[in-house]
Amino acid sequence: MPWTPPVPIVIEQQCVPGAACPQGAPSPTGNADEATADGGETASPPIAKPDVAPPASPKKGLKVGATLRGRYDLRFNDAAASGEPRTSSHLSFDTLALTADYTSDTVFGSAQYRFLGGNFIYGKPAGYRDYPGEVRFLMYAYGGVNLTEADSLTAGVQPVPFDDRYWGSSILNDLAFVYGFEETYNLGVKFRHETPRYRVELGFFPASGPAGAGISSDSSRYSTNIARADSYVPDGSRNDERNMLIGNASYTLAATADAKLSATISGWFSTIHNFDTRADGSKRILAASLTGSKGAWHAKTLVARQDIDPRNPGRNDIITVGGFDASYNIATKGTYIFGEIGRSIDTGSLPFDIAPYVNYGRFFKDARGFRDSERLDIGAVWSSKRSKRIKVYSEFLIGRNDPYVGAGQFISGAAQGGDGRLKKSVLVIFGYSL
Numbered sequence: 001m002p003w004t005p006p007v008p009i010v011i012e013q014q015c016v017p018g019a020a021c022p023q024g025a026p027s028p029t030g031n032a033d034e035a036t037a038d039g040g041e042t043a044s045p046p047i048a049k050p051d052v053a054p055p056a057s058p059k060k061g062l063k064v065g066a067t068l069r070g071r072y073d074l075r076f077n078d079a080a081a082s083g084e085p086r087t088s089s090h091l092s093f094d095t096l097a098l099t100a101d102y103t104s105d106t107v108f109g110s111a112q113y114r115f116l117g118g119n120f121i122y123g124k125p126a127g128y129r130d131y132p133g134e135v136r137f138l139m140y141a142y143g144g145v146n147l148t149e150a151d152s153l154t155a156g157v158q159p160v161p162f163d164d165r166y167w168g169s170s171i172l173n174d175l176a177f178v179y180g181f182e183e184t185y186n187l188g189v190k191f192r193h194e195t196p197r198y199r200v201e202l203g204f205f206p207a208s209g210p211a212g213a214g215i216s217s218d219s220s221r222y223s224t225n226i227a228r229a230d231s232y233v234p235d236g237s238r239n240d241e242r243n244m245l246i247g248n249a250s251y252t253l254a255a256t257a258d259a260k261l262s263a264t265i266s267g268w269f270s271t272i273h274n275f276d277t278r279a280d281g282s283k284r285i286l287a288a289s290l291t292g293s294k295g296a297w298h299a300k301t302l303v304a305r306q307d308i309d310p311r312n313p314g315r316n317d318i319i320t321v322g323g324f325d326a327s328y329n330i331a332t333k334g335t336y337i338f339g340e341i342g343r344s345i346d347t348g349s350l351p352f353d354i355a356p357y358v359n360y361g362r363f364f365k366d367a368r369g370f371r372d373s374e375r376l377d378i379g380a381v382w383s384s385k386r387s388k389r390i391k392v393y394s395e396f397l398i399g400r401n402d403p404y405v406g407a408g409q410f411i412s413g414a415a416q417g418g419d420g421r422l423k424k425s426v427l428v429i430f431g432y433s434l
Contacts, residue, residue, distance in 0.1 A: 062102045069094040069431035071119075077423040079407035081125075092119035093132060094429060097139075108152075109143035114222065116324070127215055135325045137212025139222045140185045155189045157209045160246045161201030163266045163289055167302060168340040168359045168377075171393035171429045175361035175375045176338060178403055178414050179330050180224040180321055181285065181304060185209045186244060202247035205270075208240070219322025226272065226283075227322035233329060233411055237274065237312045237320045241283065244270035259294040266304075272319075274311045281311035296346075301339045308332035317367040318415040328403055329415035333366040352390075356380040363414070371417025373401040392430040399423050 071094040078088040096115040102108060116122060117134030124130050142156025159165045167182050168174045176182040188205030214220030218228040229236025248266035255261070268285040287304035310319045310332060318329045342357025362374040379395035399405030399422070403413045406423025 060103050060105075062100065064101075065099045065434055067095070067097045067099070067431050067433040069097070069429055071430070072426075072428040073120075074426040075407075076425060077406040077421075085407070090120045092121070094119070094431075096132070105146070107143065107145050111141035112139040113137070114139050122325070135212070135214040135220060137214075137221050138210060140209070150193055150195055152192045153189065154192070157185055157187050158190060158203075160184045160186050160188075160205060160244070160268075161190055161192070161203050161248050161266075162246050162268050162285070163248055163264050163287055163302065164291065167289075167300060167338060169342055169355065169357040169381060170359065170377050170379060170395060172377070172395070172397070172404060172427070174338055174340075174359055174377065175363060175373060175402065176304070176336060177224055178373070179306065179336065179363060180226070181287070181306075181336065184223040184225070185221075186223070186225075188244070197252050199250040200247070201249075203245075205244040205246065207242060214325035216322060216325045216327060219327045220325045221323055224321050224323040227320055227327055228275065229320035229329075230322075230327045233320055233327055235315055235318060235329065236327065237310055237314075237318070237329075238276055239310050239312070239319060240273045240275065242271045242273055244268065246270075259292070261290065261292040264289045264291065272308060272310050274313070276313045277311055279311035281309035283308045297341070297343045299339075299341045302337070304336045304338075306332070306334055306336065317370075326410075328411045328413075331363070331365040331367060331370055331415050335364045337362055337364075351385055353383045353385060354380055355383075365417075367416075370415070371401045371420050373399075373403075373414050373417065375399040375402045375405065389433045390431070391433075392428065395427045397425050397427060 071092055073088075073090045075088045078086050080086050094116070097112055099112045101110045113136070115133040115136045117128065118130060118132035122128045122130065122135055128134055138157060140157045140159065142154050142158040144152055144154030146152050162181065162184070165183055166173070167176060173182050186205040186209055187207045188203050190201060190203035193200045208225040209221055209223060211218055212220040217230050219230070226239050226241040228238040246268045248264055250262050250264040253261045253263055266287040268283065270283045272281040272283050274281065284307045285304055287302060289300060289302035291300045292298070308319055310316055312319070317332055319332050320327050321330050322328070338359065338361040340357055340359035342355060344353065344355045347354055357380070358376070358378050360374070360376050362372055364372050376398040377395055379393065382392040382394070384390035397405045399409070401409060401413045401417040401420060402423065403410045405425050406418065409418035409423065412418065
């Protein structure tokens with residue numbers, strides 16, 4: 001049977017995104033971020049990204065910006081401290097993000113630092129002192145050089161080249177973010193070659209991005225990275241991912257004036273070091289995707305296969321990961337599928353643009369008795385037309401054994417699974433960029 005937390009358990013809100021989890025374990029809030037200046041590192045469809053960025057400027061040189069965001073959470077499957085089910089509602093501060101970008105004909109660079117805390121997610125019941133900035137971390141910081149019109153080289157904490165940087169339109173990213181596939185930032189070097197017909201990227205990353213400030217042992221960061229477990233994680237492991245070789249190749253299968261279809265294959269190979277056994281295991285992920293757009297429509301489908309050998313002292317069918325100052329377990333072996341379709345809508349004289357979308361992801365776990373994790377996201381992105389400074393994400397989430405949706409799913413939902421029931425929540429993120 002899948003592991004379920006004993007009662008009583010400290011789950012005053014559902015443990016995702018960012019609920020008060022056991023002994024100071026706010027869950028991650030996987031938030032997509034802006035396209036950056038590294039020689040074309042902008043997201044292909046979906047058009048909804050980026051979510052944190054100053055208004056575009058044609059000028060080269062240094063640009064600095066800040067984005068202040070709030071959030072509204074309506075959680076239909078929350079739980080009180082006693083364990084009694086309830087529906088909860090929260091309006092609170094979300095994030096302050098500071099950005100800096102530099103571009104020229106030859107060199108470029110980008111950095112972002114984020115401040116969280118001071119809301120119901122990082123509250124006193126979870127062990128925090130409850131002030132903005134109590135949780136903070138460097139999201140990315142890198143510099144690079146354009147070697148030719150087609151080639152660039154970057155170094156620093158940067159997005160790894162596993163498929164596209166963003167797979168879908170959701171502010172939470174999709175379920176792949178829970179497992180550390182999507183929008184991961186690590187320390188290393190990356191080579192990129194891109195022409196109108198194809199793209200090749202290859203990077204070597206000796207280590208994960210650095211942890212920032214918080215109360216977790218190793219999880220105060222944006223990305224979902226393999227980490228050392230906090231004390232509240234049952235069967236938690238103490239691992240570190242090293243020497244990551246990650247790359248992709250994307251080819252345009254067809255293109256017209258208003259349509260495009262591209263295929264991408266990706267690979268991720270790394271060493272997994274266990275601090276208890278001092279043994280080195282391995283991680284392998286292979287993925288293939290199709291990304292298309294036609295007029296106002298966009299679509300993506302992807303399949304990925306994960307195989308991790310963590311060399312833990314105990315069980316090896318789960319491994320601990322962490323992000324946003326919280327840690328939890330995931331299954332080490334399984335197959336992930338994802339699909340999204342969406343479009344932009346011409347709103348005429350209205351002061352905002354709208355881009356609705358729907359996506360679905362499911363992780364099929366190999367281990368016998370493990371319950372699969374899945375999520376359906378129905379959402380829309382609202383953007384101000386005139387200033388381009390305001391953006392609102394509204395999402396209706398339906399999850400099963402999903403750490404981000406429903407009370408009691410956080411620690412083991414992505415591993416053995418939670419209670420196997422559908423959970424629902426509404427999330428609205430609203431931000432203003434300077």
